[in-house]
Structures are given as C-alpha cells and as structure tokens.
Amino acid sequence: MSWAAHEFENYFIQKHVGVKASFLGIVVGTQLPDLFTKSFVYAADDPAKFHRGWPGVGFTHSLIFGFAFAVLILAVTKSRSWAVGILIGQWAHVLTDFADSAGTMPFFPFSIEPVTIEMWKHAAAEGRYGDAAAYYSSLGGVWDAFWLVVVLVFAREALSPRYFRTTIVPADPKVWGWLHRRLRLPEVGLLLFYWGFFFYGLGRMTSWFLYARIEADAPLDWGWAGPWWVEGNDLSTAGLAEVFVRTAVGGVLFALFLYLCWRLFVRRLWDRGVDPPVVQRGSGLDAVFGAGRS
Amino acid sequence: MNDDPPVEGLPPAAWFVVTFVVYVILGLVVKSTVLNWIIGPLWLLITLFLLPTMVRRARARVGGG
Numbered sequence: 001m002s003w004a005a006h007e008f009e010n011y012f013i014q015k016h017v018g019v020k021a022s023f024l025g026i027v028v029g030t031q032l033p034d035l036f037t038k039s040f041v042y043a044a045d046d047p048a049k050f051h052r053g054w055p056g057v058g059f060t061h062s063l064i065f066g067f068a069f070a071v072l073i074l075a076v077t078k079s080r081s082w083a084v085g086i087l088i089g090q091w092a093h094v095l096t097d098f099a100d101s102a103g104t105m106p107f108f109p110f111s112i113e114p115v116t117i118e119m120w121k122h123a124a125a126e127g128r129y130g131d132a133a134a135y136y137s138s139l140g141g142v143w144d145a146f147w148l149v150v151v152l153v154f155a156r157e158a159l160s161p162r163y164f165r166t167t168i169v170p171a172d173p174k175v176w177g178w179l180h181r182r183l184r185l186p187e188v189g190l191l192l193f194y195w196g197f198f199f200y201g202l203g204r205m206t207s208w209f210l211y212a213r214i215e216a217d218a219p220l221d222w223g224w225a226g227p228w229w230v231e232g233n234d235l236s237t238a239g240l241a242e243v244f245v246r247t248a249v250g251g252v253l254f255a256l257f258l259y260l261c262w263r264l265f266v267r268r269l270w271d272r273g274v275d276p277p278v279v280q281r282g283s284g285l286d287a288v289f290g291a292g293r294s
Numbered sequence: 295m296n297d298d299p300p301v302e303g304l305p306p307a308a309w310f311v312v313t314f315v316v317y318v319i320l321g322l323v324v325k326s327t328v329l330n331w332i333i334g335p336l337w338l339l340i341t342l343f344l345l346p347t348m349v350r351r352a353r354a355r356v357g358g359g
Contacts, residue, residue: 007335031331128326129325161298161300161301161304162298165298185339185343186302186303187301187302188301188302188303188304188343189339189343189344191301191304192338192339192342192343193335193336193338193339195338196334196335196336196337196338196339197335199314199317199334199335199337199338200331200334200335200337202314203314203317203318203321203329203334203337204321204329204334206314206318206321207317207318207321207322207325207329208321208329210318210322211321211322211325214322215322
C-alpha cells in the first residue's frame with residue numbers, strides 16, 4: 001500500500017483538472033479505498049488477501065468501486081464536480097497501489113487477477129508499526145518522496161493562496177461556503193484546512209521514516225521488491241502472460257460495462273447534474289481536464 | 295507581478311516550521327493519536343488558527359474582566 005503518496009497526489013490531480021473537479025471530492029476519492037477497510041486490515045488472518053484480494057475487501061481497490069460511488073454521489077447530490085473528483089481520486093488510488101507486491105484488481109469483477117509491479121512488499125502482516133517500518137525502509141518511502149517532488153515541481157502553484165482563491169473555492173463554492181458560514185472559518189482557516197492534507201502527507205512521511213530509522217532500527221533496502229527482511233505477499237501464482245490476458249479481457253469487459261451504464265442511466269444523471277457557475281465543460285476528456293472557465 | 299491581497303491572519307513561515315517539528319516529534323511519541331486521518335489533516339488548522347484564536351479570546355476575556 002502507499003502511504004503519503006495518496007495525500008500528495010490530490011494536489012497533482014487538482015492542478016490538472018482545475019475548476020472541473022472538487023478538491024474535497026478528490027480527497028474523498030483518494031481515501032475511499034482504505035476508508036472503510038484499513039482498520040480491519042491489520043487484524044485480518046491474511047492482511048494482504050483481505051485488503052486487496054477476493055474474497056476480501058479488494059474490490060474497494062477496483063475501478064468499478066470508484067465508478068459506483070461517483071454515480072451514487074451524482075445521483076444524490078447532482079454535483080458533477082464532486083462525482084468527477086471522487087472518480088479520478090479513487091482511480092488514482094487504485095493505480096498508485098499497483099506498485100506494491102499485493103497489487104490491485106483494477107477490473108474486478110471482470111478479472112480478479114491482481115496487477116502489480118512489485119516495487120515493494122505489502123507488509124500489513126507485520127502490524128501497523130511493522131508495516132510503516134517496512135514501507136519506509138523500501139522503495140515505498142521513495143514512492144512517497146517521488147510524489148512530493150512531483151507536486152513541488154509540477155503542481156506547486158496548486159499550493160498558493162491565489163490558486164485556492166481562484167480555483168479551489170470556485171470549483172466547489174457550496175461546500176467551502178458552508179465551512180465558512182457554519183464553522184465560522186475565515187479565509188485563513190479554510191486555507192489552512194486546504195493545506196492540511198499536504199502537511200499531513202509530509203508530516204507522516206517524516207515521522208514514520210524517523211520511526212523506522214530510530215525506534216524500529218529497520219535496515220534500509222531500496223532494491224526492487226524490498227525490504228528483504230519482510231516475507232512476500234504476492235496474491236497470485238499466475239505467470240506474466242496469464243496476468244496480461246486476464247487483465248486485458250477484464251479491461252475490455254469493464255469498458256463495455258461503463259459504456260452500457262453510460263447509455264442506460266449515467267448520461268441521464270450527468271445531464272441533470274449541475275456545475276458551479278464558473279465551470280464550462282466540453283465533451284470527452286475536456287469535460288474533466290483543462291481550464292474550463294466560463 | 296502578484297497583486298493579490300494577502301491572506302488576513304496568515305502566520306509567518308516560521309510558525310509552519312515550528313508546528314511541523316512539533317507534529318513530527320509527537321508523531322514519534324504518540325503515533326496513533328496524531329498520525330491519523332482526522333488529526334493529521336486538521337493539525338495546521340488546529341495549531342495555527344483554532345488554538346491561537348482561543349488563546350486570544352481567553353486573554354481578551356481575562357483582560358476585559
């Protein structure tokens with residue numbers, strides 16, 4: 001699993017969707033797969049299988065889960081920017097978690113084959129602290145640092161007060177307005193809340209890294225599939241070709257499923273959905289990415 | 295040129311460094327209390343806005359009383 005990467009990627013995504021998605025929607029989306037499951041993962045008999053496999057709660061790390069949740073939000077709130085935010089946030093989480101040894105099932109239920117590049121070991125079997133020590137002793141910690149650099153290099157503007165004023169609030173005026181009125185938070189309070197997710201990522205990355213070095217005294221292993229001192233958690237015995245074929249079939253079926261859903265009911269929900277006044281959506285990818293201001 | 299009005303009440307950068315160091319140290323000492331999805335994202339808001347606001351109000355009340 002990835003740790004602080006899920007906080008950093010919020011800002012990178014936001015920078016690329018501009019006013020077309022709610023930042024808080026993206027945050028909910030990126031946290032969604034672990035939101036209902038993470039507390040139970042460490043107590044499970046086989047944490048990796050429970051977290052990412054089937055049977056288990058591995059479906060939370062599939063693209064269909066984000067799609068279903070986004071459609072539900074669109075149906076209930078009619079907010080397009082929240083639906084888009086949740087969808088791309090959750091999908092980003094699924095893609096980010098490809099990297100550990102347990103992988104994710106992106107096209108569940110059409111394929112239950114985990115997809116992984118095994119950059120580091122899924123170490124939930126070691127308990128929360130052991131997991132942290134293993135993650136921040138392997139390429140997992142480097143993955144977090146990579147996302148931090150990506151934000152600072154490619155999305156630094158998203159951290160500026162100006163961006164908050166001109167993009168974050170206009171993309172979601174109802175919720176930020178509610179926080180302002182209901183909780184009596186002035187602009188500085190809202191801005192600190194907005195920065196809070198970045199701060200949390202940086203803070204927990206630093207704390208857990210120091211914990212791994214000082215308290216756990218865990219040896220660093222920045223080789224592929226490290227750390228060596230944790231047992232592997234590969235959920236599949238399938239060969240590369242088998243994984244490729246199953247995933248490709250699953251992907252095609254998933255795309256067909258999305259198309260059918262779009263034709264049958266999602267398009268109707270989208271058409272009756274509403275956007276904040278500042279948003280001007282095009283069609284196709286332009287509905288999600290780009291400046292999109294009226 | 296940046297002609298945006300400044301954010302009123304925004305603490306100086308040094309305070310961000312201080313609260314970061316405090317957070318990291320507390321993270322090492324009381325891990326589950328601060329390194330979680332509730333306290334973590336709210337830490338900046340709590341330490342740089344809510345607490346100073348409460349202290350200011352308490353001081354004003356004491357001074358006024």
